[in-house]
Amino acid sequence: MKQLSIKDIARIAGVVPSTVSFVINGKEKEMRISEEMAKKIRKIIKETGYVPNRSAASLRTGKTHVIGLIVEDISNRFFASLAKAIEDIAYQVGYRLVYCSTENDDKKGTELIRMLHKQVDGFIVTPTSGMKEEVLKLKKAKKPIVLLDRYFTDVDIPSVLVDNKEGIQSGVQLLAGKGYKKIAFIVTALEQMQMQDRLNAFKTSAKAHGLLFPELILELPFAAEEDAYEEGIKAFLKGHQEVDAIFFATNYLAIQGLKVLQELKWKIPSRVAVLSFDDHEIFKLYTPAITSISQPIAAIAREGIENLRLQMNAQKVPAVQELLLPSELIVRKSV
Amino acid sequence: MKQLSIKDIARIAGVVPSTVSFVINGKEKEMRISEEMAKKIRKIIKETGYVPNRSAASLRTGKTHVIGLIVEDISNRFFASLAKAIEDIAYQVGYRLVYCSTENDDKKGTELIRMLHKQVDGFIVTPTSGMKEEVLKLKKAKKPIVLLDRYFTDVDIPSVLVDNKEGIQSGVQLLAGKGYKKIAFIVTALEQMQMQDRLNAFKTSAKAHGLLFPELILELPFAAEEDAYEEGIKAFLKGHQEVDAIFFATNYLAIQGLKVLQELKWKIPSRVAVLSFDDHEIFKLYTPAITSISQPIAAIAREGIENLRLQMNAQKVPAVQELLLPSELIVRKSV
DNA sequence: CTGAAAGCGCTTACAG
DNA sequence: CTGAAAGCGCTTACAG
Incomplete structure (x- = not known):
């Protein structure tokens, strides 16, 4: 069974691939495709189980809809919780996540960023101190990035921090x-x-x-x-x-x-x-x-993604460069 | 600054893009490209910082070099440790990981598999019981998959389990x-x-x-x-x-x-x-x-990836369908 | 709304 | 070894 392509869907629907593409990408209004036709196409997509090939779309648009999550160690409780919170939000807004752990190793962190650069639309990073230069390169290349939990001095990178x-x-x-x-x-x-x-x-x-x-x-x-x-x-x-x-x-x-x-x-x-x-x-x-x-993990995740989305959508760095979130004192029995 | 393409590298090296492609993919021997030329090309790649566009390569080859990791909840200690162990091995052998959590929700798990199908070369899954049908579909589509920690009865899917x-x-x-x-x-x-x-x-x-x-x-x-x-x-x-x-x-x-x-x-x-x-x-x-x-988390990860790689490379399901790993009794003070 | 076409950046089969 | 070319599956600008 061959994988279906947009051409197949177009043939079945009796339209041209462009029309299918417009419907998939929610541009039917803009392109003034009749609601009836759009419905028909959506029905065929559903019935056939057609899923667009993201590699092709990425090649064409330059967008991958993937976010690179670079943390110190995904098995660490703080980062694992952060990863989960970020995942929850990212999937809702249509992004996948590739993750990797720097293990607090500057070299590994730098390599990971370089390797993922073209594969992701943006980065969420809890940086090690040695990653400063590589992060600056990202900024220069106008690659969306937001720093969580940690930051660099003397560098204007959007970051979400705990107070x-x-x-x-x-x-x-x-x-x-x-x-x-x-x-x-x-x-x-x-x-x-x-x-x-x-x-x-x-x-x-x-x-x-x-x-x-x-x-x-x-x-x-x-x-x-x-x-x-x-x-x-x-x-x-x-x-x-x-x-x-x-x-x-x-x-x-x-x-x-x-x-x-x-x-x-x-x-x-x-x-x-x-x-x-x-x-x-x-x-x-x-x-x-x-x-x-x-530490307010859910809030860090929420604000981080929000900031990144602004950058990814607008191709510009949002005004607020540094967000400081309050922590919470939980009084138990040990004091 | 425009992103470099393989054409640019070829132009700089004074060769044709094919030659560069062969060198990048380690086929210089096979294609009888002189060691001298290969060195020159590698040097240029290094100097320019050229990174091939994976979307383009994926579109052409059908391989993404991405593994989909689907667990119950990435913030859970067991899965987070598993994710870290899998990451360690996967990156070594040239694969990225996209992760997602099913939250023990059959529907979400099914959706995730469907969504990632074309974006990954293989799946590593700790399945929920309701994912059986979707996993069978993957098997039918000859998509590499390995189940960790959990399995289905009456279904022959490669799995790595704890005894x-x-x-x-x-x-x-x-x-x-x-x-x-x-x-x-x-x-x-x-x-x-x-x-x-x-x-x-x-x-x-x-x-x-x-x-x-x-x-x-x-x-x-x-x-x-x-x-x-x-x-x-x-x-x-x-x-x-x-x-x-x-x-x-x-x-x-x-x-x-x-x-x-x-x-x-x-x-x-x-x-x-x-x-x-x-x-x-x-x-x-x-x-x-x-x-x-x-539970032997590192061993589960190692065997899981190993099995998946066999499938991804050979396009066939390896002989061992079910691997049973021993657990370890850790005697402390509570007994 | 439809149609025809270009082009994203690769890989690879083919001819020399 | 080189060269020329096709084609992966999309998106989109253009002409009608």
């Missing part, structure tokens, strides 16, 4: 309000802008409350294996018995931290309070449940 | 060996073959140990919201105080079950042992850590 500053502030305020005096802040991956933002926000905010102790800020080197953070956290806590609250800059650090606290037998929250940026399903279930600052 | 029977057996054996007498088995989503397999394996295996009590098997109706299982589990356990071990057929049930056990203040493992099919990162961290039967 890290406000989120951290609300966390510090919660801890300060509850009377904690010696708050540790544990962070890693400082080459990522959002991590820097969180750290800076903590410093500013803790200082404002008179609670900033530089020795209680632990900056861990980035580790590929998350288990690797355990040791550093443990050594740090052992050396800082005065700590009465720990603010983790991201959920995977908090998860490792929880393991350490179990080993150390530091009870939460009586011995030490725990608070994490970026929620995780574990936190809800843990005993005691862990208070966290949740 | 649920052996996994459940090892779990029952562990519980029996430790002397548990009243083992509850909690299951849901019985329209999924793998769930049926687990239930049947439990019955057979428990019976063999003289530990099968039909009233201790809880079959919960499938719920879109996972929280919905909590109530059913709670009512069941309250009514069966004799239970001294619970075997959850899947991890999300176990997670809800853990919540219930907290509320009921049933200590693990002193009051009740807990065992779950399908590992989860929560289990490692939970206090006590939860024993589970882990």
Whole structure:
């Protein structure tokens, strides 16, 4: 059974391929094709199960109706949720998604962008710092792109970000309000802008409350294996018995931290309070449940696609370059 | 700046487009193009940053070098990990991935397959039961497809499955060996073959140990919201105080079950042992850590792609129709 | 509304 | 090795 082409449909309908094409692409009004004819053609398409060949259409129009989603690691909870949220919206508006993971590897990220350039109409990217140059090239080539969750300094690329500053502030305020005096802040991956933002926000905010102790800020080197953070956290806590609250800059650090606290037998929250940026399903279930600052994943996805669509449709960069979405403080039992 | 085409490269190299095409596609030997010329052409391609237009090549060859990955929900941990493992292998061998989630909706799954049919060279699918007909159509159309984790009865479609029977057996054996007498088995989503397999394996295996009590098997109706299982589990356990071990057929049930056990203040493992099919990162961290039967995600991905590639390359279905991979019992503290 | 045709950028069979 | 050409299946500008 040969695949049907637009010619076959045209022959069956007794019209010329152009007419079928117009109906498929919703231009029947514009082309003043009778409603009757349009109906007939749609009926034939349905009956025969004809599906247009996208490669051909893409070759002709230069549009692929595919969006490239480039994240750090699709198996990571945050990115997987983001991918799902983006998928939900993208399919609704007629776009497919190809995804790929950079694994935080600049070279891989750059290669992926280059490889997908002609295969996608636009990119949604959570960039690694080393992808800056390649992203600038995309901008120069007027390829639609929107950055999620992370960004570059000194570069005007549309981006949808979480308001890290406000989120951290609300966390510090919660801890300060509850009377904690010696708050540790544990962070890693400082080459990522959002991590820097969180750290800076903590410093500013803790200082404002008179609670900033530089020795209680632990900056861990980035580790590929998350288990690797355990040791550093443990050594740090052992050396800082005065700590009465720990603010983790991201959920995977908090998860490792929880393991350490179990080993150390530091009870939460009586011995030490725990608070994490970026929620995780574990936190809800843990005993005691862990208070966290949740990122608005659905909103990030929605705004990201919306921005990208504006670019893809209008061939121009929309006015709002940077969107800051609020996080949400979810108070549980650990503070 | 206009996009470069193969003609431009040919002009720069002073050859005809065919020659460039042969070099790009690694046919220079076959076409007896001099190594010198091939090198020159490759150099020009590199310098200019020329990337062939895939739409054009696809239109000509009928191959897209894209694989359609259709899972239940990309944001779910199991599928996200699977997606990552598949991505790792697929990109290595030159394939992109488009993904989509069926959300366990037969109609959506069917639509997705139909929509992607001409856009992908093959499908990797974790099917819902209602997709059987559409999958059969693919088979009839000789479209490469491989089923992961789930399958249909009475249909010969290549599939890569976990050996649920052996996994459940090892779990029952562990519980029996430790002397548990009243083992509850909690299951849901019985329209999924793998769930049926687990239930049947439990019955057979428990019976063999003289530990099968039909009233201790809880079959919960499938719920879109996972929280919905909590109530059913709670009512069941309250009514069966004799239970001294619970075997959850899947991890999300176990997670809800853990919540219930907290509320009921049933200590693990002193009051009740807990065992779950399908590992989860929560289990490692939970206090006590939860024993589970882990599915071999990397192996599923590897074998799935391998099988698909055989089909895509050979245009025929490989001999092995069904591959059964062993699970792994991870003994922690909850049993 | 219909018809005829060009052309998107490739790949490949054919002739030399 | 080179050259010339056809054709994959669409979309669209043009003439009527």
